Amino acid sequence: MPLDLGAKGSCHIGGNVATNAGGLRLLRYGSLRGTVLGLEVVLADGSALDCLTSLRKDNTGYDLKQLFIGSEGTLGVITAVSILCPQKPKAVNVAFLGCQSFAKVLETFTTCRAMLGEILSAYEFMDEKCMELVETHLKLSSPVADSPFYVLIETSGSNSTHDEEKLNNFLERAMASGLVTDGTVATDTKKIKVLWSLRERITEALTHDGYVYKYDISLPVGKLYDLVTDMRARLGRSAKNVVGYGHLGDGNLHLNITAESYSHSLLDAIEPFVYEWTARCSGSISAEHGLGFKKRHFIQYSKPHEAVLLMQQFKAMLDPKGILNPYKTLPSSPERRMC
Amino acid sequence: MPLDLGAKGSCHIGGNVATNAGGLRLLRYGSLRGTVLGLEVVLADGSALDCLTSLRKDNTGYDLKQLFIGSEGTLGVITAVSILCPQKPKAVNVAFLGCQSFAKVLETFTTCRAMLGEILSAYEFMDEKCMELVETHLKLSSPVADSPFYVLIETSGSNSTHDEEKLNNFLERAMASGLVTDGTVATDTKKIKVLWSLRERITEALTHDGYVYKYDISLPVGKLYDLVTDMRARLGRSAKNVVGYGHLGDGNLHLNITAESYSHSLLDAIEPFVYEWTARCSGSISAEHGLGFKKRHFIQYSKPHEAVLLMQQFKAMLDPKGILNPYKTLPSSPERRMC
Known part of the structure; x- marks a missing residue:
């Protein structure tokens, strides 16, 4: 499958x-x-639309x-999917690294894109707060020395000797130049599964930390962590933890804020600040989770008025x-509001 | 650019x-x-729709x-495009091979997907008729011994030593097992350019051969060449040449038929036969060229009635x-027909 998620144990392909x-x-x-090559969809009038080609x-x-x-x-409602699957990789390697600053996380990404090229299959990051949470709540232990940031790099390829050589060359460069300290x-x-669980179980650790305010933001990659820093400074002691992690390779930040319990005043301190901040950087207020019920009224932070009107026309038609x-x-x- | 076409010298990105x-x-x-990450589009009412994100x-x-x-x-009308570009490959290799049957072209593809994996960047094929045309009309010469089929394989990767090793291993296997004879x-x-020109200049060679009936078909890859064989048998001497080439790796056949001049009776022998044949195999009557003016009335061979009605609703709305x-x-x- 060309898709892998933390939620793979419970999600359905139609929902994906x-x-x-x-x-x-x-x-x-x-x-x-x-x-996705083809879909079968049941429309609002109950008829099935057959776009199920392969x-x-x-x-x-x-x-x-x-x-x-x-x-x-x-x-x-999506009732059948035809999806293009890549060759199953013959060799998979995972490296888990510590970086001393977010600037080094970014430079490591540039270096690793150039040196790992076509075998790079994931570049994930998490901050030290995330590591604290998985250590505290899930009793996992970090495989590397304490660092402000951690990076998980995965390679998937067709030749294990070649892949290991590429990865080793990259790691030597990254260590020698001080991009990575451990x-x-x-x-x-x-062992791959153990390393991935540090990253994949952050969501689970967060649920043990209290009430969680969740944001799933796309940003130009250079500004990705500034939002976490700014939010942390803004909220001060009113939040329990402000953490950042996510799919750095795709410019996708998962910003999560925990508190002992839900508080309207904390929400007001977060929103619309987080959306305004994102809009100023031309980011997306929902990278992959969708708008759902809670965020639908914030769409204008990522989409112009004319686009939203057109979407509403599609909705009204279908x-x-x-x-x-x-x-x-x-x-x-607006039409429905008037009714 | 993640896109390369024979028409690269004259086409525009908005048109692409x-x-x-x-x-x-x-x-x-x-x-x-x-x-494509983002687009700016001018709509029918003259307004610009800004979906230009990166x-x-x-x-x-x-x-x-x-x-x-x-x-x-x-x-x-597309007026601006934001597109995701891959890393420029550091190493590019091209192999041009002769195969004794279409079955061997297919088996070579399976072998090469498995052995070249992530560095495979093109798998093109052409039949001997195509080679005759580029030799006759463009004075190009084949670099390998006469064969019923030719295959062009390209690799693009980040490490020339690794790439050449993978390619050599594949070629040894393909030659040793008789999949490839030269x-x-x-x-x-x-030299890469010279090899690519054999494939890329087929269209040009065809224009020198007479009037050209062009078809751009998607098919399950195993049946791809049967359409050429069946068409050749069906048309017999009424056609000058019936040739098949294309992007085999994508299941995309370019079927071209030449004649001294345009003839309505030859067209009647080709159509709707070619569309019916394609529909029986659940193929597409236009893989990449679109339907344009000439093929729009044949859409039902590849799309169900309900889908076409929905498309017409979108058109009427926009x-x-x-x-x-x-x-x-x-x-x-139907509405407009009634007017």
Whole structure:
């Protein structure tokens, strides 16, 4: 599968496509918009729309299936998916590294893109707060010395000798130039799983830390961590923890804020600040989680008014009675408000 | 650029996106639906729709830009594009090989996908008729012994030593097992260009052969060449040449038929036979060239009636006066026919 997510144990493929999940390996295999070849969708009137082809190329008319990918079930219900699967890699390696600053995390990414090239399949980062949380709440232990930032790099390739040589060359360069101060490498499945769990179980650790305010933001990669720093300074002691982690290779930050319990005043300190900050950097207020019910009224921070109007026209055309996943994704249309 | 085409000398990027061109390296870099990050589009009412982001991930509302990709300018005019570019490969190799049957072309593809893995960037094929045409009309010469089929394989990677080793291992296997009977490899830019020109200049050679009936078909890869064989048998001497070539790695056949001059009876022998044949195999009657003016009334061979109706609704919504690239892509809508 060209898609892998922390939620792989519970999610369904129809839901993945409906939310346009990006996940851990978008960096390598690209978005579902490129890898979904066909869909079958049940429309609001109960009819089935058959766009279920398995061809890699088809330019006959408009690509209707794209409208349903990422529409969160508001335009139709996805009932079958045809997806392009890459060759299963013969060799997988994971490196878990410590970096002394976010600038070094970025420079490590540039170096590793150049040196690992086509075998790079994930570049994830987490800050020291995330590590503290997985250590405290899940009793996991860090395999490298305490660092302000951690990076998980995965390679997937067809030749283990070549892949290990590329990875070793990169690690030598990264250590020698001081980009990375400590690190460990795994080539066997069990150790790979242990390293991935440090990154994948952050969400779970957060749920043990109290009430969680979750933000899933796309930003130009250079500014990615500034939002965490600014938010931490802004909230001070009113938050328990402000943590940042995510798919750095895709410019996708998961910003999470915990508190002992839900507080309206803390929410007011976070929003709309977080959305305004993101909009100033031309980022997206929802990189991969969608807008759902809670964020639909903030769409204007990432999309111009004309685009939202056009989306509402599509919704009205495909679901005139508003029966498909109602009150989600889009703000209510002006017409409906008037009723 | 994640896109390369025979037409690269004359085409424009807005046109590429509007036609959703696939080209020579779709196999490696995927379709424009995954690599186009943002678009600016001028709509039928003269307003500009700004979907011009450069984020890799953005799930805020519906992905409007997808509707314009591949719509052949019938829904809006693309005026700016943001596109995700891969790392420029440090090493490029091309192998040009002769195969004794189409079955061996297919088996060579399977072997090469497994052994070249992530560095495979093109797998093109052409039949002996194509080679005769480029030899006759363009005075190019084949670098390998006469064969019923020829294959062009390209690798693009980040490490020339590793890439050459992978390619050599593959070639040894392919020669030893009789999949390939003759071949040549190029690593320097000049020779690479010479090998690519054999494949890229087929279209040009065809124009010197007479009137050309052109078909651009997607098929399950195993059946790809049967259409050429069946067409050749069907047309017999009424056609001058029936040739097949294309992007085998993507299941994309360019079927071309030449004759001394245009003849209505020859066209009747070809169509709708070619479309019916394709539909029986669940193929696409336009893999990458679009439907344009000539093929729009054949859309039903690749798309169900309900899908075409929905496309016509989109067209009516976005271009109610029908002023954008009129009479293209879709059959006239029933409503308009009644007027």
